[in-house]
Amino acid sequence: MLDFLLFGALPYVALAVMLIGSIYRYTKNGFQVSSLSSQFLEGRQLFFGSQFFHWGMIMLFLGHLIGFLIPSAVLAWNGDPVRLLVLEFSAFGFALSSLIGILLLIKRRLTTKRIQMVSNNMDYVVYAVILVQIISGLAVAYYGRWGSNWFASVMTPYLRSVFAFNPNVDVIAQLSTSNEMALLMVKTHITSAFVIIGIIPFTRFVHFLVAPVDYIWRKYQLVIWNWNNKEIRNSRNYFPGKSRDFRNN
């Protein structure tokens, strides 16, 4: 029953809340969509914390994405034990980097008076779920070898079944492994992932939904006109604008 709630229902609740909430917040309250940078108040400690944390996090995210999109490639890569080890160790490294980063960030927030002034409860919730997520992820990698193989062969089909609206809870529920710890950690990792997704609209997590990818192809300069000068002053346009032209009226 618990398994069904966590792996059959929670994903949908989380995704629905995330989608509706984020769209609502973005459209109705764009002013509150921000990374809420606190570098202005404290920059030195942020450097190590934020860099370690974010680069680790981005790499892990991309790694999970590849495992989800092209699991066969991951399995093929892992066919060679050396390459498997390279993958496992780098993933572990990125996770450690994130862990060190988030610990530095937590320390920074707790010990800097200026940062305290811009902290709210949700910041601590965010730290908590991220900690759970990273530590359980590290534990999965440690206890349940090899995580990358397992992700590609078990997790990806499960996730795809979720997105196909036909959640295959059994794959997770009936996971059998000799290592109890690994099982527990896998379940924690999945659950807290969906919790993170679910709380996106209520926390500063919104900032990675608006990651500025379009900057890469945008022109540098941006000029915005309140109205179209040429059209408005053209005497042939009786009523310019949505072209409710005189003749059609």
Place this chain on the structure above:
Amino acid sequence: MNVRSQISMVFHLDKCIGCHTCSVACKNIWTDRKGAEYMWWNNVETKPGTGYPTKWEDQDIYQGGWVKNGDTVSLKGAGKLKGLKNIFHNPNMPVLDDYYEPWAYRYQDLFDAPEGNDQPIGRAVSLITGEPMEIQAGPNWDDDLSGTPDYARQDVNFKHLSKAEQEAMFQLEKMTFHYLPRICNHCLNPACVGSCPSGALYKRGEDGVVLINQERCRAWRMCVTACPYKKSYYNWNTGKSEKCVLCYPRLESAQAPACMHSCVGRIRYLGVMLYDADQIQAVASCDESQIVDRHLGIYLDPHDPAVIKAAKINGIADSTIKAAQNSPVYKFVKEWKIALPLHPEFRTLPNLFYVPPLLPAMASVSEDGKYDTVSEHLLTGVEKLRVPIRYLSSLFTAGNDQKVVDVFKRLHAVRVSRRNTTVKDVSESQLNSVMNDAGIDVHMANAIFRLTSLATFEERFVIPAAHREEAIEMLENTGDYKGSTGFGFKEKPARGL
């Protein structure tokens, strides 16, 4: 030719008395809020000095502005590659202590203190943490402190001066300083806009005001780094960047911006400039030795029929063209050529121009122990000025001394010409030689004198109609709504019981 209109400004530095009224007017309207206490969209600094934020001109520290890159320009410390790479932590961003920690005093303590032998005091408390603090710096901490080792001698512009030139500036008898009021330049090639990863900053097409869309800013804080003038600020409370809006709600209703309206020295002028937007890239990326000429060359003659025609094709309203023809900025910058951009080498093509300070003429003491105020001795040439030309050329012409000298010759000629009119002790030959040397005639000298000293409000601020009312025509067929309930109401304004 792609003609656009730009609201531009001139600040006449000889007239600035350093009263900071402008800063306070701006603060009261725009930045008197939590998170914005430390921001001074308008600030006045003493030069030589380190300014606000400290050493803002030093792009080795802050990496602001553009650098030439072949036949284009790239951002020095931001942009697609550098900006996104540094997005998690921006190494070149000024932090609070580079500005100052804002504070208030615990005035209530003065009243509540128990009776005793000492005077009660109101301690300074930080407006950020609320804790008692030692005040380290303020928005004009170097005010009037010319010559001090911590401020004046740390001036970034001294890079270009020899040791001897620097020392000359600090000799007691020749000590000199002037004020430098600064606001956002609403640049033609704004580095802030170029650096914003989320596209929150933009230049308004109609009048060239540069704004930050608060709904789209995501606190990537790249504009703070990229603006070489440090005129984009980060609000630590809302998590959004903010900058000078040139009081656009006031401009749209034909009022001068608050800083300009309140300026006690009446040093400020505002008007329209027409420019050719097709040239921006070529001008911004030209050789540094040409940057002032090319920059001033981008502004078009509003009396030229070809320019007027091109402006009309671009839909620029007749009233705007007329305002451009009467623009005081056009006169100062193009006709009289006595106003220069601040730090043109940052390549943002700023639209705020400064008449450099000639600073007081120096009278010498004559043999009978009186001040010698005979024009011939008092108004000697620009060579005898107190302030080294090198210093000003580092501020206003990217190191081109001749350009500053040219301006000074004109300003000097205006003074000699006025002296001739009022005191009448200038010989004709002296007058002629000064005027010829400066390349102006009495007519122009009088015009400069008039707009500098006697100008009315309407002459100093020539603000075109914003034609905001026409915006509705883009959206609605006004005829359809004739006799109905009006535009602003969603339903019929029914009469109440």
